[in-house]
Amino acid sequence: MRSAVALYRLLDVLPVFAGDGRISPSFTLVPGSEFSADALAAVDGSGARIVPWEQALTTSYSLVLVASPKGDLRLLHGHRVLLPHGAGFSKTIRGEGSPGSASGLDPKYLLPGGATGAAEEEEEGGWATVHALAHPHQVDRLRAASPRDGEQARVVGDPTLERLLASHSLRDRYRAALGTGARQLVAIASTWGPESLLRRRPGLPAELAAVLPHDTHQLALVVHPNERARIGDFELREHLAPALDAGMALVGAHEQWAATLIAADALITDHGSAALYYAAVADRPVLGACDGGDELIAGTPMARLLGSVPRLGPAGEIHRQLTAYRPGAGRDAARAAFAEQGHALDRMKELLYRLLGLPAPSAPVEPRTLPAAAPTTRTPAAFDVFVDRDGDRVRVDRVPAHAGPPGHHLAVEHGAAGERSVRSAGLLYRRALAAGPGPLDTAWTAGGWSAHALGRYPGCRAAAAVLPCGTGVLRVRGDDRLFAVRIEPVAEDGRVVRADPAAALSAVHSWVAKREDPPASFHCLLGHRAFRVLVSPATEAEQDRTF
Incomplete structure (x- = not known):
């Protein structure tokens, strides 16, 4: 793992090994990420065993699961399975890797020689034994970056989406934990980076709090873990103080964000993956708050979603824009991002036990439902x-x-x-x-x-x-x-x-x-x-x- 968000993806996969005493999982921090401190804190909070990177390099493992292609992962010994985090490979990161390449599909990180690797290196393929992807379209895009890696790809679905789908019947419980009641819950989702909602429209949460009556609406903000790591929770809360004082909930980065998407009646989003997860669970209104700029890759599922939903102008227009939403747009984009819905953990189990060379337990894999944790909120007085x-x-x-x-x-x-x-x-x-x-x-x-x-x-x-x-x-x-x-x-x-x-x-x-x-x-x-x-x-x- 390199960041908290990568860790959370790995934790969503681990139920495939539940109850199997033959499996002993441990975690190591891949050096080089500016978000590594939050990753260490997150894994420490989970109670998992942490192996120092230097020790991990000298140990042979039966299986190495990674959720980001960045770092010296080729130095780890064992079958390496890459589980991309996020949804749809819709974003390119400015100033990182190959210009214009999708984060997660960048040849600089997938191939031994990077973006300028020799042809023979590309024919040999990259460092990953298997790419476990969420949709056949992603295999096509991987094949375009590296033909050999495309041959090593398998479509298994998205393990994080499985948790949302399995937890849908807990919607009333999540709304009770948030204190929503019969109000309309409007979730705001912000990814990280210069084109994120909180960077492009930092005053939007407070502006919405000023036009949505307290008795009929509640706001909840989902912030990408990388953005929280960048400035820290204390500074983030200080920046958001006007909206938090007005009763907005700032939900947790692990699990609570997904429960909030299930609870929400409408979503205001940028080009982050949360919107595709939201659209896959239920066909409820989605509004685009900003267009992603040069980070959003044309033709991707997220680009399709933002291109088909109403765009939120001034905050005062929200009531009219919510009314303008037409069902169907979100679901179509989600289907382009997620295949094998309802079966991802079973597919993952088949793949991983085959690589381990072990007979898989006969019991079916059940996704773990999301907990109903209550965020700390300030009630207006x-x-x-x-x-x-x-x-x-x-x-x-x-x-x-x-x-x-x-x-x-x-x-x-x-x-x-x-x-x-x-x-x-x-x-x-x-x-x-x-x-x-x-x-x-x-x-x-x-x-x-x-x-x-x-x-x-x-x-x-x-x-x-x-x-x-x-x-x-x-x-x-x-x-x-x-x-x-x-x-x-x-x-x-x-x-x-x-x-x-x-x-x-x-x-x-x-x-x-x-x-x-x-x-x-x-x-x-x-x-x-x-x-x-x-x-x-x-x-x-x-x-x-x-x-």
């Missing part, structure tokens, strides 16, 4: 709220505060937002604290806290307590009455969708801010869903409820 009233229907769009233009009012969660936001709030609300009671417990009543909040924050128009049952007890400045606000769930395709009570409080605020009495019943529109809201005078019991 202050919102610019946009309200549009039309009779008994009130549309509410809550956007994280200061992400875009100011809304009709600022709604802030006390106890979660900073003091500056709290002092600026038009609507201030508080939820029950999660901590358990201490030896001398105290708790606010709904009526007591709302009165305290209006007394302490003179700029606040209304304050509300969100009780554990979901009822909001709302107090309006200058009015002795307290209102009980309840938002009812919506039945949808055999499921129940529940809205945040704070969204209903913002809807009621549109009346009380104008000194108007709210109706006893109205509909709060969050995206395409209409939730019935009931408003009544708060009972003494509701006012005295502690939280």
